[in-house]
Amino acid sequence: MLEQMRKHMNWIMWIILILVIVSFLFFGIYPTSDSRGAAATVNDEVVTAGELNRAYRNMYETYRQIFKDQFNDSMAKGLRRQALQDLVQARLLVQEAKRTGLRVTDEEVQAAIMRTPSFMNQGKFDKIAYERYLDYVNVKPSVFEETQREHMLKQKIERIIEEGVDVPEEELRAAYASRNPKARAGDLEKNRESFRQTLLSEKRRSAVDAFAQMLYEKGKVTMNQAEIDSF
Numbered sequence: 346m347l348e349q350m351r352k353h354m355n356w357i358m359w360i361i362l363i364l365v366i367v368s369f370l371f372f373g374i375y376p377t378s379d380s381r382g383a384a385a386t387v388n389d390e391v392v393t394a395g396e397l398n399r400a401y402r403n404m405y406e407t408y409r410q411i412f413k414d415q416f417n418d419s420m421a422k423g424l425r426r427q428a429l430q431d432l433v434q435a436r437l438l439v440q441e442a443k444r445t446g447l448r449v450t451d452e453e454v455q456a457a458i459m460r461t462p463s464f465m466n467q468g469k470f471d472k473i474a475y476e477r478y479l480d481y482v483n484v485k486p487s488v489f490e491e492t493q494r495e496h497m498l499k500q501k502i503e504r505i506i507e508e509g510v511d512v513p514e515e516e517l518r519a520a521y522a523s524r525n526p527k528a529r530a531g532d533l534e535k536n537r538e539s540f541r542q543t544l545l546s547e548k549r550r551s552a553v554d555a556f557a558q559m560l561y562e563k564g565k566v567t568m569n570q571a572e573i574d575s576f
Contacts, residue, residue: 383572384568385432385568385569386565387437387440390436394575396432397429400431401424401425404431408420408421429573433561433568434561437561438557442498448498449501454494458470458475464478503553506553507549509552520544521533
């Protein structure tokens with residue numbers, strides 16, 4: 346179901362992806378009372394039930410807000426498994442980034458936090474707003490900063506993968522013709538750049554997914570079906 350939605354509503358899925366990334370950034374790995382159980386293990390690292398619950402709730406709410414009255418049980422059915430798959434993929438990418446020697450410095454983490462819109466007041470970083478947020482979610486600065494570090498590490502390895510992706514002219518023309526069978530002469534030239542960016546984004550996402558799948562097949566990953574089915 347989710348793959349079909351991605352195929353036919355690509356622009357909506359990119360909105361969802363951005364919102365889910367934001368949700369994971371702020372609520373991804375913070376300890377809570379329901380974080381003891383293992384929803385999955387990824388090369389001996391645990392993805393907790395608490396992480397899965399938060400990721401699922403964030404994804405569920407994102408879909409519900411975007412699709413509104415059209416959101417139904419059929420759409421919601423696969424979200425919990427998808428949330429766990431996303432968490433596992435993120436863990437695999439971070440592990441590989443560390444293995445290959447990629448690093449995120451303390452200065453990079455600090456700069457990213459200071460650029461976060463939620464922590465800014467009149468265009469400048471507001472330390473009071475930052476501290477209030479940490480108090481609100483009951484998270485120590487060190488834990489929050491480590492969360493940001495891992496998120497940024499994942500972004501670094503994704504960028505490396507994406508930099509190797511391109512859209513040759515022949516592929517661009519073939520894809521446009523396939524997706525626009527009624528297109529007239531000159532239509533591609535009018536829409537070339539926007540279509541190329543769309544196709545490039547899709548190929549980059551696919552490249553990251555394929556790389557993560559390779560890591561999944563090489564690694565040792567187990568998922569707790571009981572946690573997937575618990576909601």
